[in-house]
Amino acid sequence: MTTKLSADTITAFRSIATASVADAVELSGRRGYLSGGIRQMLPGTGRLVGPAATVLEVPSPDPAPPAHALRAIDESEPGSVVCIAAGGADVAVWGGLMSAGAVANRVAGAVLDAGVRDIEEISRDYADFPIYARGSVPATTVGRYRTVSLNEPVEMGGVAVRPGDLIVADTDGVVCVPSDSVAEVLRAALEIERREREQTALILESGSLRGGIEKHGRI
Ligand SMILES: O=C([O-])CC(=O)C(=O)O
Ligand SMILES: [Mg+2]
Secondary structure, three states, X not given: OOOOOOHHHHHHHHOOOHHHHHXXXXXXXXXXXXXXXXXXXXXXXXXXXXXXXXEEEEEOOOOOOOHHHHHHHHHXXXXXXXXXXXXXXXXXXXXXXXXXXXXXXXXXXXXXXXXXXXXXXXXXXXXXOOEEEOEEOOOEOOOOEEEEEXXXXXXXXXXXXXXXXXXXXXXXEEEEEOHHHHHHHHHHHHXXXXXXXXXXXXXXXXXXXXXXXXXXXXX
């Protein structure tokens, strides 16, 4: 099961750039950002923020439906982000039908360490639904990969993603905030945003990039 995060926490992260969230996770000694190879394919409306529901897919010629992904879509708490780990597979682990199911179940978005297909259909019929993926590819996952777990820890783009971790994604990419450090990362990320606003003002006032970042000693 995914962990309940407060509506206030979700709202707060929706106003914070992934760059700041990634830096804030790093302050706790961990890596939060997923590989830049997993990028925004469909933007939805604004930043994607929600708890992860995790699915693992592995190579298999078994032509079975992706049962764990279908369950993740139908059974996750509204507002969840369905995260499918497939080792960067060059197949579509998501498409138009899965988007229809996700919208019907109020899933917040999808993050895929693999490809997506039916882009034309999804952008036409589900324009509010955000998808992050390695790219688009017309090949179905069925008969090439099969799902093996739901809501177990997975690895995506170089990061361990656990069910209930907070996913934050925007035009820069995807960050995973470990569920045990959400409050601490939120505080740190807000402080980073405050510092950068101050630095921006100092740069513009002084007319010097180096002068503007001197006070805090970092970019
Ligand atoms: O076949 C798939 O793997 C996914 C797909 O096209 C859909 O959800 O429409
Ligand atoms: Mg399809």
